[in-house]
Amino acid sequence: MADAIMQSREAAAERLKRAPLVTNNRSMSWITNHVASCTEKPAPTWWWIAFTLSSSLALVSVFCIGYLISTGVGVWGLNHPVGWAWDITNFVFWIGIGHAGTLISAILFLTRQKWRTSINRAAEAMTLFAVVCAGIFPAVHVGRIWMVWFLAPVPNSNAIWQNFRSPLLWDVFAVSTYFTVSVLFWYTGLIPDLATLRDRATNKFRKFFYGIGALGWRGGNRQWKHYEMAYLILAGLSTPLVLSVHSVVSFDFATSVIPGWHTTIFPPYFVAGAIFGGFAMVLTIMLPARAIFGLHDMITDDHVDKMCKIILLTGSIVGYAYAMEFFIAWYGGNMYEQYAFINRATGPYWWAYWTMIFCNVVAPQLFWFRFFRRHVLSVFIVCMFVNTGMWFERFVIIVTSLHRDFLPSSWNMFYPTWVDIWTFVGTFGIFFALFLLFIRWLPMICIFEVKAVLPEADPHHGHDDQAHAPVGALKEVAH
Amino acid sequence: MTINGNTQAQLFGMGAEVPTASALYQAAERVRDAGYSRWDVYSPFPIHGMDRAMGLKKSWLSALVFIAGITGLTIAAALQFYPSSIEYPLVVAGKPTDFFTVPAFFPIMFELTILLSAFTATFGMLALNGLPRWNHPIFNWDLFKKVSNDGFFLAIESTDPKFDEESTRAMLESVGAKHITLIYGD
Structure with missing residues (x-):
């Protein structure tokens, strides 16, 4: 009898064991070799093909922007009353994608989610490249880009001072701070890994390049002490920052008086949507990268599973927000607000609205089922839906709210021109070209943090007292 | 023992290698208790609790x-x-x-x-951390390249008041360190 109880206890303990974060008992040097070699081997053929395609696409965007600047914003399909359309849609789309990277690197760090270690580097890189793409649109949509310095509070003789009470100016500060802090956070995380690449470098060029980047890092504990504090502080700073950026972006809309924009739900709704869309993009680029470089032992199916759960959660929050907007429009009793929402779902842009609902609310519901979270192809397909849906969400919010002005005589439809379309398509070229350069030149997985979650990284590993430690109580990087 | 056959160069200190993170942790406690003050442990990743094992205060x-x-x-x-x-x-x-x-x-x-x-x-x-800097004497130690891969090292600097080639070597041997080496600056 007692034996049976013991057995069932042991079986229960076995089931409660946490899955290892790095599978197949990989050693530290295996991790170093595997990640670093992705940057050391000659570029494979697929890389050259992908890079040629994406950088050509990037050039299309550059050409369109040049055409826009030299001719004027009239080359876009903007009209009255749709004064914002694809430009701001693309801006919000890209900036939202960035949020997943910061969530993974900062919020999951503070909440001690150790599985983040193998995806944070690439996700943070994705953040930077997405913000680069995002930054293009507000910069060029001002029309006279040579006057964009008016946004900066520089004393001048033009009797111009910025209106600091305008959310558009908050946006300038929020996005530029976000980009700067993301770069600092990313680079701080890279220093020890650049030292790894420096120490492995076999030719002069790599030695010099990575040697400069590593800044003379030695890996002494007296350095790690300050380093870990810096990393913790940066995570602590980035956490409210990432939540604030998309809140400020949503203020661009929420502080206006346009029906469909003037709602208090916008900040949390935008933040949830940003994380939702961002995780889909993380998976969109990580799944192929994992398959190509054989990183399955570090980015395991558990990682994918967890990211799918976050997509399900944030997608449901977004679905709730869609429903709540309708409820408040009805409950608030404002006829303009009610019209704006009924028009969204049944007006001339009904197809955009229902595309959004299907992609963002319906498609992620598959992730309730373990099978779909574990099946790479289904994860990828759902993520493509989410990527599409999140672009349509911003399009719906912006264009459907604007195209029915207060005066029916001003009502108008928006039709994109070829410049609209190719500028946007081209930003994918910029994004992927930068990402491809990243995976060739920098370690796409944070080597030192992955080592730190191995069982043998625990300073009490192999001691007698280990039996008392909870299984999975591995070394924590945070303190 | 010399590095690169150069005995004229300034002595930086004495380095040693241990096999694992836990060995490094225990060694650090011993070096701390032996009363050394100018020394450091080197590892590929930050080791949990090492600040306490070394007797370091919180970063300011x-x-x-x-x-x-x-x-x-x-x-x-x-x-x-x-x-x-x-x-x-x-x-x-x-x-x-x-x-x-x-x-x-x-x-x-x-x-x-x-x-x-x-x-x-x-x-x-x-x-x-005194970074960035171009070079550091410890990089003259060939074995030290492993620190960013899977090596765990200790180094006691020659400027430490308790540094003494023989007693320091004996202390490092007693904590189970291998490859005990004198490291010279340029």
């Missing part, structure tokens, strides 16, 4: 960052209040410009607080 980077954050907040407040409310009040849509419009200034106050704090966290960390 956080104090620097706090000061920077307050500075950023002050700059943002001054940048917005003084021109927008006092020197050059900008009336937009007939809205007030007095002190009660302060919530409109919060986002930028927040952003500049974060911005200055983040710069200080990164560059303050580098400054406290």
